[in-house]
Amino acid sequence: MVVLRSIFFWPLDINHEATDETVEVRLWGKEESGATSLVIGSLNPYFYLLPKNAENVQTVLREVEDLKSQYGETVKAEVADKKYFGKPVQAIRIKCRTSEAMEKCSKNLSKLPSIKEHLEDDIRPATRYIIDNGVSPSGWYEFEVSKTARPGLMVDNVYEAVGQPEAVEVLKTPKIKILGFSITCLSEKGSPNPARNPILAISMTADPGRSEQLISDGKNDRQILEEFISRIRKLDPDVIVGYGQNSFDWPYLIERSKKHKIALSVDRSGTEPHRSVYGHISVTGRANIDLADVSEDIPEVKVKTLGSVAEFLQVANRIDIDRFLNVETAELWRSAEKRKALLEYSRRRAEVSIKVAKLLWDFTVQLSNTTGLPLDQVAAAAVGFRVDSHLMMQSRELNELIPRRREQPYIPYEGAIVLEPKPGVHDNVAVLDFTAMYPNLMIINNLSPDTFVGQEELPSSEVITVPEVGFKFRKKPPGFYKCILENLISVRKEIKAKLDKTDRKSIEHRILREREKAIKVITNACYGYAGWVGARWYVREVAESAAAFGRDTLRRVFKIAESLALPVIYGDTDAVFVEYDRPKVDKLLTKVESEMGMEIKIDKVYSRLLFTEAKKKYAGLLPDGTLDIVGLEVVRGDWSNAAKAAQERVLEIVLMEKSTHKAVQYLHEFIGNLRAGELPITDFAIWKTLTKPVDSYQVKAPHVEAAKTLIRQGWSLNVGDKVGFVITKGAGKLYSRAKPYTMTSPAEVDFEYYVTNQVLPAAMRVLGMLGADEAAILSSSGGSALSDYLERS
């Protein structure tokens, strides 16, 4: 007799295994008790065929049934009422025993002349299970299960799922065991090479705070590899974190293990770590989260290293954590004292990765649950794929067939409005902006792939015509995007209401906050997703129309402002800068909201605002005395610290102390110090990203040349890596004088380049607006004569 019981279960990782009869979907996760369990679900993979001629569905079904016997492995073919891009369709659903059978079946049947399309055969079994059962990873579910056994798996319990699980609203995360790890390898010249350089040390920190370090003799790492495997098996972590382990640590461990013919059995199912979707390394049964991936979502951190991320999150000092980053270890290893420091550095990296992980944990969990992607995948997936996954999750409830990704041409379209700013200083400026403009425009105008009217002629009362571009969308029924966005917005509203009623210091409050953030991220990404050729639900006209409505909306605001005689100073996309005349601004807001049905609010008020001649570049003083700097060199990652620091100080003096004279004097001194060689080399480094392999650049560029130098030295540089270079003294093109800053001494730096091409342009962007003169700054007097004159006038 089968004994059923019900468990509360939190899926952490999902994979599938083929059996003869079905596909076994394995949900690895945690129970309420803290037990590690495996819940096994089974499914027959299926796909859909769309007949060319809708009336013929029964005939085609018979045709398919006759043929499918040739493939033997199919289970069932039946007609299903679905929607495809909103249109009701009768599709033929063909269930197969295994994924292989499905692939074969789909490949052959879709060739039939009576078949127009084959759909959903590109959905992997784990995803299929998630969608069909509404089980999103990283959330609580009540499962009806029966106990079973699978020898050799590292779990406390194994169950078979019976029937549909149910989502349970519990605002807590199960007790999770985290392991942070970091490996340090031998490198003679440049980056360590797993083909010849052994691992020197493997540092591990198990929460809470239990650190250990496996140290090799510097020649043979077999023993520490074996020990590493046994330590992981003993600790049995649910989550493994590190920094860059998807691209470095795991591949290195994998190759070293292969060399020693050791099975890297660190997962819960007796297989080995392997590369999987979105380039992450999957460790079955555990969540392998690369914090370098997660850090991509922290735009405040420009050059992403574990140290800079840790420092941003206030858990460590950057210098400590990055101390030996990109340093050849062979020399350090030879000296007893330096070796000690290297090992300490390695230990600290494992330790701090846990601290970083804990701070990013709740958000990552909520993003995983919102998108339906397991933790390890959601961390590695780009924005577009997160949205894709969320939409696929929602498609079932809306009975929509999931479109396949199609190869299609990229056609650019017109974007938002940006006004020409009025250069100079303005007092009391209010910044008004629309709340979630694009999502709301998509909802209000029902912009969606399934409501888009192509060739069809429809009565004008039934459609919305988009300004400028003239596209048409059906008013009814609600489109796919409208349903998705309204749902996201309403869930977010519910969360906000709950937040108000929850103790601000409680765990529940924190989880709700992160959930709200995750939902906001997905909501805001929908417009961009809609205009991305890689999107499953891509229809260019949808995104193009949202942009056109955005332009129309902004223009209407300008008109209303004009009718109120309220001067508009600047405008960009969904924001309008106006003179802060309170009564007029209030009138404007009321009028805009009532006429357009969208929320607009005062985002901030600048007491003083400096516009340059350029769009998207300004600096404003907020009432609390802080400086808001937008678009200027200060906030950019591709200007030297020297230029950024000088510009920032100049802005402070000009806006806070209102003294151009003082700013000019400051700059004069700053340049003097620079020329005197008083700045550290790091202040001269300019960082730029390699956006393609170094060989595929069409032109010679400084950062690419610096990258080539590093590569010649043995460093491995990949697409996406940032290169820090300085311009050195000498003749010739700039690119020929660019050198990696780590290989350059301050004496080699071309100070005049930095004065002329970095510090002065950045500072003059600001001071030029106030009438200061470059020659005066450079003159020995510090420009006092001119600025005295300006101050008086």
Next chain:
DNA sequence: TTAGGTCGGGG
């Protein structure tokens, strides 16, 4: 001088 390549950050 000008055009094109490249990059980063804004809303």
Next chain:
DNA sequence: GTGTACGACCTAA
């Protein structure tokens, strides 16, 4: 591998 608008530098001609 979310969109477009924009500014700025540098190279190459």
